[in-house]
Amino acid sequence: MTTVLNGQPTPEQLRRAWAITLKNPWAHLIAHHGKNVENRSWMPYQGVDCLLIHAGKSWDGYPGFPEKNLRTSAIVATAGLPFACEESRYSDTVVCGCGPWAAPNSCHWGLAGVWALPEPVPVTRGWQGLWHPASDVLDRIESQLNPSPGIAQTVHIGG
Numbered sequence: 001m002t003t004v005l006n007g008q009p010t011p012e013q014l015r016r017a018w019a020i021t022l023k024n025p026w027a028h029l030i031a032h033h034g035k036n037v038e039n040r041s042w043m044p045y046q047g048v049d050c051l052l053i054h055a056g057k058s059w060d061g062y063p064g065f066p067e068k069n070l071r072t073s074a075i076v077a078t079a080g081l082p083f084a085c086e087e088s089r090y091s092d093t094v095v096c097g098c099g100p101w102a103a104p105n106s107c108h109w110g111l112a113g114v115w116a117l118p119e120p121v122p123v124t125r126g127w128q129g130l131w132h133p134a135s136d137v138l139d140r141i142e143s144q145l146n147p148s149p150g151i152a153q154t155v156h157i158g159g
């Protein structure tokens with residue numbers, strides 16, 4: 001049993017969340033189209049359970065997906081990180097059960113409880129790795145939280 005985010009983080013979860021910069025359309029696909037695996041060459045730091053999805057400036061080609069009108073240089077969503085998988089890290093095929101978004105030769109960061117920000121918060125510069133935004137950025141995210149608590153829930157993860 002693992003506690004994961006189900007929608008919005010609590011203010012406490014938000015304050016200790018880490019941001020990750022992604023090229024579009026990937027940030028957009030996570031925020032709005034159910035992309036629930038982030039493929040990385042590395043595993044997340046221990047204890048990271050909430051991510052802030054930052055759409056960077058640059059565009060990563062993805063056939064058939066329209067580039068225009070996607071938000072860039074902004075934090076566009078929050079996401080729970082209930083698990084990460086490295087079963088396919090050194091394999092040319094996906095050998096785990098992480099689903100259609102999982103890529104070979106990658107670590108799979110499982111995303112859950114994605115909350116697309118009603119108003120994305122501008123952050124001009126993206127960073128490598130995981131990073132902490134300035135407190136005024138977190139303030140602007142927190143101001144969009146619904147006041148009612150009780151958004152974390154306990155669910156079964158994996159087998």
Ligand SMILES: [Zn+2]
Nearest residue numbers: 085096098108
């Ligand atoms: Zn996997």
